[in-house]
Amino acid sequence: MAVMTVDRRRAATVLLGLLIGMLGVLFSAGPASAHAALVSSDPNNGNIVPDAPNKVTLTFSESVQLISGKIQVLAPDGSRADQGDPTVDGATVTIPLRSGGGRGTYLVTYRVISADTHPVAGTITYSVGAASATPTADGAEDVKVDPLVRALIPIGKYLGYAGLVLLVGPVLVLALLWPQRLSRRDPGRLIWTGIGLVAGSTVLALWLQAPYTLGTSLFDVRVGDLRDVLGSTFGAVMLVRLAVVVAAGFLLRPLLLGSGGESKLDLALLGVLGVAALATWPLTGHPTASPVAGVSVVLDALHLAAMSVWLGGLVMLFAFLLPRANARELSAILPIWSRWAFTAVGALVFAGVVQALIEVSTLNGLFNSTYGRLILTKVALAAIVIGVAAFSRKLVKERAAEESPRGLRRVVLAELGITAVVLGVTAALVQIAPPRTADAARTTTADTTVTRTLTDKTMSLQVDLYPAAVGNNSMHLYAYTPDNKPLPVVEWKATAALPAKGIEAIDIPLLRITDFHAIGDIALPQAGDWTFKFTARTSDIDQSTFTMTAEIR
Template identity: 90%
Template structure:
């Protein structure tokens, strides 16, 4: 009776560790940052173009998928300027526009799905002829997520990871290390629990993806929304995972009941299905948007496999083998398991380290980002677990565990409790944008176009300088009458100077593209407040000159 009480207490301790991990997930369940960045657009954000374009192009930092009805272009009067459906080709979205658009400022709103299944939203504006008050939109797209949906997504991921642990490792132990005389009812229940958790988290993930990407509430999901999710890459991968788990359930039945009906072919098929199932996790997460997606997907799958073998095996040892197996059986099982665990931990460290280096990309990203700090937390916890695992390996190598399994069970209890928290940190990580995404956004924000409109009684001159940074810059000049009509220019001249650094005026070669539009390129050698002078000759005797300053960074 006392032994059972101790067993229940220790089992409760493991469950408490899992609960702490889930609480950690809840506390860290902030709205996921956009995992893709808008890096450019055509027309550029805030630019004034002389003629109405026939399309708008948006380019993102990674491949994206469209959400039906979530991309719009509004004309200055508030009417829809887009026509037909937008198209996506990798990281580029093309929005066809109606012909004959009026003058003024247009508003482009978008909400799309990034390669790692997170919603990305935002707005840009551009003007035709001259700027005006931007049109008012009934709904501006953003990445707000319902709080209930926001909390359930990482919990669902946590349950999926837990299910993977209770499925992969226990199946390996049951197939290759389980003593013939021991009953399989307990391990069978454990494995069925793992199957249920993986299947349940998959169904939950499919359901949650609809309100997550659309920004709606948990129960504001229509059949068409679920159909769109299932038709996406995310939905296809999740369906594959569900099908693999169901197929594995049928193949596992002979192994779980110990009837001896399982064959080598069945075990081989289970191995193939296991690899396929493990691959579905990285295919719906950060690895797909990595700079080296093929490498990241393989590393992430290896990371999950190692974790599942190691932790799942620990659960089997703690819950069944150490309490039930005799010294002779443990003498045969523990050395083999020790080698498995050593190999799994080595693979875990290798895959996790390389993957973290890819996602973090810099020391600053490791220290000064939420993602990086969670990585450091995970590393610290993993170091403790590895130290405990090293101690348990020592017990096995010195045959201490065979004579007194109780000491090894205490060590395994500590490992399982800490790793439950590690799983919580892992579930939180997949909801947070890695530093490389933030760096892409920062790069986008610093690559700007300087746009100024210079006017006098005879002319309105619009000047665009891109990217307004040291190095090569492109310049566009547009001439209008005071009432915003194109004004033909016979000859253009322009110079650039940086008096503060002693740089005398540099002539800018200009090419006349149309009657009122000229372009040029200039290499600006230093940062600072540059002075630009423009002269536009409209007749043999009439010309207008303007001077402006612009900050070049």
């Protein structure tokens, strides 16, 4: 009885370490970040177009899924300008519009799900003919997540990781290294705990996904919302994970009972199920949105497998084998486990480094982003653990046959404590946008079109210049009356000059597209504040001349 009490205390110590790691999740996890960015739209955000379009398109940095009822276009009078359901093709969302839209400013609001299952929300505006007051839509500008939902998501992910640790490594040890004379009752309980944690975290993830994507509270979830989640890619992957866990539970019973009823086929099927289960984690995370998604999914699954084998094996070693096995058994088990651990650590480091390079992409992203700093923290902790593991390997070679290898138990406990914190950092990482996403947003979302409206007593002239950079530029000119009606122009003239660099006025060839719309192209050779002059003649005796300055980068 005394031995069993001590063993239970050791098991409790291991679980306490995992709980400490969970606290790391709570302290390190901030607000969930959207992991896709709106990179362009048609019409462009803030632009004024001459005629009402028949659709609006939104293009994101990665593929997205629609959320029912979460995309709308509001007309200047606040009425709905969209009609029918929006459609999505990869990263492009198309919103059909009613015909004959009136003049003024339109508001487009959207909330979609990115490829890595995070919600993305925002607004853009465009104007037809001329700008007006922007219609309002409550709560459409930000990705709002209920605080309780936001806190529970990383906790659920951590519990799933902990379940993998208590399932994968212990099953391998029990199947291949466990001495026949020892009881399997307590290791079996540990494995059932792992199964319960994985299954419970999966059910929790399915429930949380509804309020997370919709921006509602934890208990404001309807049956239809859950049905939508189950019908999504995320829901399908979670259901596969649940099915795999249930099937694994049936196949594990003979192994856990120690009846000898398990067959090689059962063990092979368990291996296949294990691979399938591990693949479900990267299929609902950052790897699916990676520039090399296939490589990232494989690397992430390898990373999880190595972590689960190593840390799960340490749990078995600390809680059961070191206190229960005799010197002869330990002398046979420890060298084999040492080789397993060495291989797992190698795979862990390789997969982690390559995946970090893909996600971080630049040194600046590594040091100047939350994601990069967490990666550095994880690397530092991993380096400490690897050092401890190397010392452990040395002890295995020198003292494997000792009756009471207390030094080795202390080293293993240190490994467990640090890796529990590493698990917490990992759970926090999946909630933070990687630098590659932020870089994509910065480099592609900036609308470089210069749009100006120039007025006098008889005319309002809208000028669009794109991309306002050195090299070839396109120009659009629109003429309106002071009350924003199209104004026919008989003749257009335009010039561009850069006096600060001694560049005299350059004529800009213009082509009339409609009575009030002209286009032109000009190559601007240098950066600086260019002066543009426009003349629009509306009759034989009436004309207006405008001048504006625009920065060319």
